[in-house]
Amino acid sequence: MSLFFVSMLAATVVGCPGNGPCESATDGPAVSQPVSPSDINIGPGLVVVPRYPGSRVERVWPFPAMNMSYGHLFATTDKGIGMYVVNNDPWQVGVSFAPHFGRHHDDGVRVSRLDDIGTAIGARVSAGYRFGPFTLSAAVIRDLGGSNGLTFDTGFAWRWQLSPRLLASLGANATAGNRRYLQTWFGVTPAEAAVSGLAQYSVRSGIQSAGPILFVNYALNATWSLQAYLADQRLLHQVANSPMVECRRLPTMFLGAIRHFGSR
Numbered sequence: 001m002s003l004f005f006v007s008m009l010a011a012t013v014v015g016c017p018g019n020g021p022c023e024s025a026t027d028g029p030a031v032s033q034p035v036s037p038s039d040i041n042i043g044p045g046l047v048v049v050p051r052y053p054g055s056r057v058e059r060v061w062p063f064p065a066m067n068m069s070y071g072h073l074f075a076t077t078d079k080g081i082g083m084y085v086v087n088n089d090p091w092q093v094g095v096s097f098a099p100h101f102g103r104h105h106d107d108g109v110r111v112s113r114l115d116d117i118g119t120a121i122g123a124r125v126s127a128g129y130r131f132g133p134f135t136l137s138a139a140v141i142r143d144l145g146g147s148n149g150l151t152f153d154t155g156f157a158w159r160w161q162l163s164p165r166l167l168a169s170l171g172a173n174a175t176a177g178n179r180r181y182l183q184t185w186f187g188v189t190p191a192e193a194a195v196s197g198l199a200q201y202s203v204r205s206g207i208q209s210a211g212p213i214l215f216v217n218y219a220l221n222a223t224w225s226l227q228a229y230l231a232d233q234r235l236l237h238q239v240a241n242s243p244m245v246e247c248r249r250l251p252t253m254f255l256g257a258i259r260h261f262g263s264r
Contacts, residue, residue, distance in 0.1 A: 041067045045227070045256025052103040052111065053185060053209075054235065054245035065227060065256040079124060090130045098122050102146050103185070110244045113196035117184060120146030133159050135171075149181020151208070167217040173233070174210035182208060186242040198243040209233040209250055222260070229254035 047063045050056070068075045072084045074094070082096020102117040126139035139153045157171030177185075182203040193200040211233035219225045233250040234240070240248045 038070045039068065040261040041065075041258055042261070043224075043256055043258040045254055048251075048253040050247070050250060051107040053250060054110075054242065054247065055108050056247035057108060058251070063254070065254075065258050079126065080122070082124070091127070092130075093127045094125075096124045096126070098124065100141075100143055100146060108246070110196075110198065110246055114188065114192050114198075114244060118146050120144055120148075135159070143181065147181045147184035149184060150178040151181055152176045155213075157213075165219040167219075169215040170212070172210065172212050173231070174207060175233075176207045177205065179203065179205045182206070182239060186239050186244065188243055201242050201244075203238055203242065206238060207236050208239050209235050211250070225258045225260075227254070227256045227258060 043065050045063050045065045047061050048058055049061065050058055064077065066075060066077045072087060073082075074084065074096070075081045078098075079094070079096045080098025082094050084092060084094040086093040098121070100120045100122040102119045103111060103114075104116050105112045105114065120143035122141045123144055124139055124141045126137065128135055128137040130136075135157045137153075137155055137157075141151045141153070143149050143151075153173065153175050155171055155173035157169050159167070159169040161167055182205065186201070187203045188196070188198050188201040190200050192198070211231060213229070213231040215230075216228045217225055218227075229252070231250075231252040233252070235245060235248045235250065239245070
């Protein structure tokens with residue numbers, strides 16, 4: 001089973017209570033903005049994602065919404081655990097580590113005879129630039145384990161306050177990968193083709209997916225807020241034509257409740 005799309009919870013905004021500080025945690029289209037030397041925002045959530053990139057079957061996972069910071073250290077849903085190297089408006093640059101869950105033979109018929117992809121630790125270097133309501137961001141992620149490949153995420157977001165309690169963010173994200181990464185996830189080797197019945201397929205470096213994202217945060221009070229996140233990424237070009245792909249759409253939905261514990 002795979003949580004490949006957890007990294008796409010890039011636009012999740014956490015800890016936005018009605019009368020308290022507010023910060024945006026973003027992986028692709030926006031960028032996390034610490035609100036104090038020490039701040040804790042955490043709560044329960046559910047994420048709906050395909051079992052693996054290209055699967056037509058979706059799974060519901062319990063998954064926390066989280067954004068905690070202490071000085072230059074942070075732990076967030078999208079970036080994992082890490083440290084900011086630069087953290088002054090309008091720039092933010094950081095390094096972090098987060099799990100990248102793999103793909104297993106019991107995730108679907110088409111991958112039942114393909115090699116499993118183990119869970120990896122994603123070593124990430126990310127940067128964001130914010131100007132007014134807009135944010136540009138980019139990240140390079142190296143899988144330590146699993147595919148041992150390299151991916152590049154880039155995106156933008158437009159954030160606006162619809163009311164004192166209602167915040168929204170609209171943007172887009174694109175992901176590309178090197179040959180090792182894309183071949184591991186979307187290629188079919190001669191040995192796999194012989195046992196699976198799928199055609200042999202080779203993938204070069206290039207773009208993997210792109211699409212829009214939408215986030216909405218509603219502050220119930222100074223402590224609690226509700227969140228909804230929707231993304232509709234699509235596999236593109238050579239990746240979309242892989243014989244192991246059942247569905248080119250990569251829909252992702254996240255629903256959560258966030259509690260702001262304040263700063264020290």
